[in-house]
Structures are given as structure tokens and as C-alpha cells.
Amino acid sequence: MAVVSPSATSRQPLTEFLGGRTRAGDERSLLEVSDIVLRFEGVTAIDTVSFEVGPSELFAIIGPNGAGKTSIFNCLSGVYRPESGAITFAGESLIGRRPHAIAKLGIARTFQNIELFANLTVLDNLMLGRHQHIGYGPAAAMFYAGKARREESRHREVVERIIDFLDIENVRKAPVSMLPFGIQKRVELGRALAMAPRLLLLDEPVAGMNLEEREDMARFILDIKEELEIAIVLVEHDMGLVMDIADRVLAMDFGRQIAIGAPESIQQDREVIRAYLGEQHESRGGES
């Protein structure tokens, strides 16, 4: 099955659709997290953590299993509500906002355990990423004419650019549950990109991947940062990857923030080394 772009000659680059910087204001930091605390019965998942992420910065969060990395993402995307502290994104407070409202502000994410819509095709998953940019309602959908039809074509165009970018043309119409793990991770990245976010949260994007898949994914992440100029917060256990691509790194252990700074300084940090050595001794280790 072949799909030819209707205007193959006037192909706009992906940046036209998704550029992060072009829409950003001139704020010094895009995201500001200050002193957030999140507790579950008996566990303090996040214990007074603060950091800032600048526009088009690649900010990494590292730490042993259970350190509270995913919990931070859940607070940022509105799935959990921190007990105290403040989170502002592009000048707006995120505390108490529903996840869909936060998505609308321009935050997209991927999940540690892939959360694709398994019954839907790759195309439909990516089209769902466009959801907040869809401006027609159910009544227009019933007729599928005029506005609805035009919008669907326009969003399809954006989604096709992303499919090109991620090199997944050949699985466009496959239900995602049929795809290998590595490709599913890529589709999930595509779905987040389709939201045209200003900030992208990536939760362990290369976990469970082989070396080649890791390198592809690292390439995509760098392209997103450099070409699309979208700010990224990356949670990852692969230290090599983090130290190679991150601008700054936050290290956590047991919910606490133990160090923050440039990758080189984090690698030298004694507390960080202890957290990771301790991890090896007590074999709390995740993937190496």
C-alpha cells in the first residue's frame, strides 16, 4: 500500500510544524520546579526537589531504582499532585491542573512501560498525539465534511512528517501491539512529538533496547533538541547515553536530590558515586 504526499514538491520541513523555540517566549527557564514533596503511605517518593529547565535544554534525571524519577514526571504531567512545592511552566502554575490541560500548555511525555493504545494502528496513535490541535466536535465529525475533513488531512500531513523522521513508514497501518518493542518505543516518541510540545518528558527511552536501537534513539533525541529546539527532560539508567547528550544532570536517591550540574561534575560527585556503588553492593541495580 503506497501513500504519496499530495504536494511532494512543497514538502515543508518538520520544524515548520513542530519547532519548539519559535513558539517559546523569551523566558530564561521554561520549567521551574521548587521544593516539591510527594508522599505515598510510608514512602516519600519525592523529598524537596527543585530544578529549572531552560528552553531547548536537554536536562537529565538519574538515580537508582525507586529514586523518584518517574514520580517527578507524574507530578509534571498532572497524574500526581505534589503535597507541597510549586511547578511553573512558561509562567503558568501546573499544580492542580488536569493532565489534559497540562498537555494543552505544551508538555508531552513517553512512559517507562509503553502506554500506547494497543488496539489502534501506528497512524491512529500518532493522530491521537494531534488531539489537542483538533478543533471540530462530534457534530462536525458525524458529517466528516468541510472543516473536519480539512483538519484530518492537515494533521495527517504532520503525522506523516513524523513517520518519515522516525523512519517507521512500513508499519504505518500496523496495530501497535503487533510491533517489536524497539519500534513501539519509537512510535511512542512519535506520538509525543505529534503533540508539538515545548517540553518533552522521556522516561527511559532506551531501556530494554539493543545497542543499535539505542544509537538510533539517541540520534532522534539529539535531532529533536537541536533541529526542533524542543526542551527535553530525560530519565535514563544508561549513564553513557546521559553523559553524552545531557546539558545538565540531576541525580536523585530515595526521593532526595543529591547533586545537580554539568555531566562531568556529576560523574565526579561523591554522593552520586556512593548512591550507585551502594546500589551495586545491595544489588538494587536496574539495567546497566
Place this chain on the structure above:
Amino acid sequence: MRGRPLLYRSYEQDGGLLNTAAKRWWSAALLAVLVWVPFQASPDLVLLLATAAIAAIGAIGLNIVTGYAGQVSLGHAFFLGVGAYTAAVLNGDPAARSGVVGYGLDMWIWLPAAGLVAAAAGLLVAPIAFRLRGLYLAIVTLGLVFIGDHIFREAESLTGGVGVGRKAAAPELFGFSFAEPGTILGVPLARDQGLYFMGLIALVIMALFARNVARSGVGRAFAAVRDRDIAAEVMGVSLRRYKIYAFVISSFYAGIAGSLLYTISRFLEPGTFGLLLSVQYIAMVLIGGPATISGSIMGAAFVTLLPRLIEEVPSFVPIISGEAAGGFLTTQQLEQFLYGLLIVLFLIFEPRGMYGIWARARNYWKAWPFSY
């Protein structure tokens, strides 16, 4: 494009409803058969098919909320009832001495009104429904059926009350009656044929609307809410909004179906809209195939035609009796038993329903003779 039927030149074409030559041919052939059938079959079978077509509209409605959006609703009978009574009241004879209200309005008013009033009822209930899911939602909507049943029985000025009932709406559109012998385009039609075409036209329109919703951003959002609600919200889908949409659209379909359904029997009895009716619609969705429009139609046809098939059973299975009392099983008991059994069997062996069986058969023949 000759010789390259699968090359699409635009995304619109690619996403079209009849996007392959095979689909176009099959649809044309199916339509021809559907037009031909009422001139061949016996009048009572044609009426049954008309009933099936209208029931299919209701089944599509339930499928939107339950199959597409994943919200189990046992309250469908209530919305069918709201549609049926809205139509009957708007259409009823204002001068009738029976004591029930009537406004003598035409079908072009009562038909959309039945859908809209049912949708409004859905909108009233939706805020309770969207907070719940799964079993809790099923129980709340079950309560809705009981409350509705009670209201229909008690509101005698609207429904005539138990044992009395009232006339259903008469399908008269701009002076043309589908329920009386007449001619369309010079072709003479008997009562059963008129009702059949009314049901068929309504079904085709409503099925197209539903298909459009399903392939639009709204349908995708329904599927997202059903499959992974947290991920859906993080993608920007408002759970509240889309659960309400699904509920309201589903109620609209039920209202339209309810208003048309009783133009066939001509009579409305308040006891009709109970749990059993809801269960029949659940059976249509589960047997036909959740989250498919064609499945809803197959399921509705099956559930509507099943009693007719079962009536034939006593003639060759002696222990099953056609009489109310006597024999080991009555046909009515057998019918209910079969609904239950079929739902269970489909859930276990073919969760995609009759649609799934059809899809497998189709794929088998597509690959023929390399099928294994």
C-alpha cells in the same frame, strides 16, 4: 489509477470509507440485495427485517458508548423509551379521548426531537456516569432503567399507564406515510415494504454518521479513553468531555431507534422498557462485535430474527413447547437461555463477535489458495 488500485494520491482518499474497488463493489451488491429482498420475502419477515434495521440503529448507539468508548451501560432501554414516548407524545392525536397528551406533529419534527430529547436525558445522567467505570457504571445505569421503568408506568398522561398504554407515533413525513400502502417513485409499496424502506434509509444514514464519528478524532479519543485512560489524558484527551460525548451520542441513537421501532407494532406499553430490553441490546453488541458498525448491524439482525427461528424449534424438538405452560422448556425460556449462552460463548471464543468471524473468513479468502 487503473491497475494500481492501492495507490492513493491524497491522505483523504487513503482515509475514505470506500477506499478500495472491492469495498465499492461489495457495497453496491449489498445495497441491491437489500432493495430486492422486500419484494421477495413474506410480509411478516419483511416487517421483522424492518425491526432489525431500526434495532440496529439502537445497537450502533450502544456500541458507541460501550464498544468504542468502553463504558458499559445497562441503561439503553431507558433512552429507547424516552425516544419512543417523545415521538408518541409529539405525534399523538390532540383530540383523542383517551386522556393521553398529543400534539399532532409531523415526523420531521418528532424524529429529530426524539433523538434530541433522549440526548438531553443522556446529558443529565452523564455527569454521574463519567465519574464511574466498569461495574460501578453498570450498576448506576441499571438503576436508571428501574427509575425509568417506574416513571413510564406512573406518568399516565404521557404513557397511558400499565395495561392501557398508548398509540405509538405514526411515521408520516410531509403527508407520506411509511406505514400505509402507497407508491414511491411509481413503485407500489405495501405497509411492510414501506416500513422496511423507512428502517433501511434511517439505518444507512445513522450508520454513516457513526462510521464518520468512529474514523474522526472523536472516535480516536473514544478508543484512547477505553484502552488507556491515563495515557489518553496525558495526550490531551479530556476524559470527562469524551465520556459525556459518548453517552450523549449513544442516547441520541437510542432515541431515534426508540421513536421508529414502535411505528411497526403501532403500540407502546410502559412495561416494555425494562432490563430485558437493555440486555437484548447488550447481546446485539457483544454477539455482533464491539467497536464495529457492521457488527452492530449483524448483531441486531441476529437477535431480532432469533425468536422467529426458535418458533420453528417445537415442530422438530418435542420437549420444547410453543405454549406458555407445558413441555420441558418454553420457546421464550429457550430464547433467553440462548442469549445468555451466546454472549458467554462469544466472549470466550470470539470477542470480536460475528464481525470477527466474518473478518477471518474474508482474510482466508483473500489469501486463497495460500491459506493455512
